[in-house]
Amino acid sequence: MSDRHALYFAYGSNMDAARLRARVEHAELVGPARLPGYQLRCDKPGADGSAKANVVxxxxxxxxxxxxxxxxxxxxxxxxxxxxxxxxxxxxxRVGGGAALAASYRAERTTEERAVFDWYKALMIEGARAHGLPLPWVAALERIAARPDPERARRGLA
Known part of the structure; x- marks a missing residue:
């Protein structure tokens, strides 16, 4: 049923509109949202050797x-x-009030927190800024440890 829709809460690189829309068609922005009772961690091991965002x-x-x-x-x-x-x-x-049930993703396996790739961090920050997330949250994203990706061709694809 292609006319059925669901809400999706992105907290990592899929906050970036171009990245999400390259993955799935017809992603329609609803707006900023807050997930209470959870913490952002970079403890999901990526297949590329870096860490990815997760919520716990x-x-x-x-x-x-x-x-x-x-x-x-x-x-x-x-x-x-x-x-x-x-x-x-x-x-x-939702910003402005009201709770919503949304699909999201949590890591199946975690490790100690470690650095994300610089391009992954940039996608998170740009997505947060573009959608008007609170400045203290953007500042928290800016403090996430990052390192250069040795395979620059992978930027934005992993």
Whole structure:
């Protein structure tokens, strides 16, 4: 049923509109959203040797991200890009009020936090800025440890 839609909460590189739309067609921006009771960590091991963003339940914390409207069928496509994550449903709070149930992803396996690649961090920061996430959140993203990707051709594709 291609006319059915679902909400998707992005907190990592898929906050960047160009990146998400390169992965799934017809991603419609809903706006900023907050995930209370969770903490952002870079503890998901990537196949490329870097870390990727993840959310873990943690009282007293919150994660900001971007809420998108996708065709339900697009979630299966997104699942293929999100290897090492499992799709979950999380309750997020929309800016301006109201809770929403949204699909998102959590790491299947975690390690100690480590550095993300510089391009991955840049996608997160640009996505957060472009969608007006709070400045303290953008500053927190800027503090994430990053390192250069030895394979520059991979930029934006991993």
């Amino acid at each position: 339940a943690r009282d007293g914390h919150e994660v900001w991200g971007v809420l998108w409207r996708l065709r339900v069928a697009a979630l299966s496509t997104l699942d293929r890009f999100e290897g090492g994550y499992r799709r979950v449903e999380l309750t997020v709070e």
